[in-house]
Amino acid sequence: AFLNGNQDEVVYMIQPEGFVDPINAGKICKLQKSIYGLKQASRSWNIRFDEVIKGLGFHQNEEESCVYKKESGSAVVFLIL
Structure with missing residues (x-):
């Protein structure tokens, strides 16, 4: 359910463990949607x-x-709910 929440702020994360892409090895990820583990995920999903x-x-x-x-x-x- 949290995967459908929209982000109100810009959030970046390091690449997940096990992610293997030698071309983009040193890059970070910009989140487009809320995901589990973010402190904003519950609020974002609720909104x-x-x-x-x-x-x-x-x-x-x-x-x-x-x-x-x-x-x-x-x-x-x-x-x-």
């Missing part, structure tokens, strides 16, 4: 999730930020 869910017509509960609600006719859907 992206919130945008997508609200785009689908859900409304966030004011008292409990992890609860979303969508009403359609007589049907009510709750989404709880």
